[in-house]
Amino acid sequence: MSQATQPLDVHKLREDFPILSQKVHGKPFVFLDSGASAQKPKQVIEAMRFVMEAQYANVHRGLHYMSEKASDAYEAVRDKVAELINAGSRDEIVFTRNATESVNLVAYTWGRSALKPGDAVAVSEMEHHANLVPWQMLRDAHGTALRIVKITESGELDWDSLEEVFADGKVKLLSLTHMSNVLGTYTPVERLAKFAHERGAKLMLDGAQAIVHRAVDVRAIDADFYVFSGHKLYGPTGIGVLYAKAEILEQMPPFMGGGDMIASVGYQNSTWAKPPHRFEAGTPAIIETIGLGAAIDYVRAVGFDAIAEHERHLTEHALGVLSQIEGLRILGSAQDRGGVISFVMKDAHAHDIATLLDRQGIAVRAGHHCAEPLMGRLGVTSTARASFGLYTLPEEIDALATGLERVRKIFA
Amino acid sequence: MNEALYDSIVLDRARHPRHAGRPAAFDAMGAGENRMCGDQVSIFRVGSTYRHEAVGCAILAASAELMCDAATGKNAGEIAILAKSFEQLVKTGQASPELGDLNALAGIAQYPSRLRCATLPWSALKASLAGDPGAGDRDHD
């Protein structure tokens, strides 16, 4: 962290997010559900408008001015993503629809070609369904095993369990969340990469949450695969990213077949384009990709050091005020955690909490957060979750605490 | 805070249920589940009375309670009519006299995402009447 980090002028930044000035049920809109999807700054909205108004045609196809403009703008985003995560090359960046599609792409192509029946994939107990179900599907289709690494009571990876899961040498892929969308836990990714590599396994990281809150350096981590979605990073929906090391992508067969992913096509046979285009069949999400580029420009201009520092303060503040509320229990107490806080209350069900808060204009998420098995592991059926973004104010957390006090009194 | 939905009857019945708990013996049962929030409910018929086992939010619990009150002593045909009126109530928010205390749940109409919390006990009840315990609402959204 640079020492010269200026605190964020959050009030000023909020002016960039038109939706935040709305009222909900007559109350100021307190948006504490950025972990599900973040709000969009004007810069992103404008960039997408601009493409449609001034720069739009299909990409990689037309030998005309507009197509070249659109192709340049689209391909420039690949460079922005590569810089954002410090990839070794722009060709290591594959555009997908979202993190979910990125995981499925890896499971389908790398999983079926690099893994043999009997090899194992290991995930943890705190994965989003997106990093669990594709491996179940691979197991059923291809005969690989699926192993689950336990977490501790604090919501951190259990290293004994990790050792155990790797003991027989069958695990060839460790696929883990970089930051839990339920517990807020950051996983120690550098150490995990070393651990996996020493045992002949690859490491895939689900960065859907992590990418938003801190600078990510896939080369420093030495991750083999890294996936995330644009919409949580203040960008639009419909655009996601798969990073994979060049030598791995090179060996992977295509995911879907069609236009753009081929080198040459005959009636009976075709040859594949080089990565990344091999994995991008059909007309891509041109407008959304350009929107993601604007989102990356935006967060980098704000600065990850400042964002991380701001969110560290918010999280500390939130943990402090929430722990004052009688009967409220926060799930997970990892040492290294980010701005996602799940909780339950003694007499109020998560859905009742969410509904009552909503009436005060406060948006939190309630449910199983696409982590049903984790709910079972934690001994709850659902939780309420508050999650923060770069635009979140400490006052909004105070509003949450006041709202929760009311909920407590209603159910007391 | 507009807490109309959490009207005193709803809260009272959620917290102090009169028909809760699985009976030792019963004539029929039906169950429903909402995977999205983990809500589960089972309805048991004992003669012409009903009991429930509800695991979930206050709306689910109160709805199960008030439904058991309302269904007591009624036959399948009468219950079907009541179920229809209840469905109207939670969709439109319009109270109607034959629903009695069930009218306390009218406020749910303002919360479309919570509709199923209120209707889940009813689908479990219907399943118990149909003699198919697993036929209740089991949406896996």
Ligand SMILES: Cc1ncc(COP(=O)(O)O)c(C=O)c1O
């Ligand atoms: C940790 C984690 N992984 C994966 C996903 C899936 O993201 P998407 O639905 O954008 O594919 C999410 C989003 O909810 C998430 O929080």
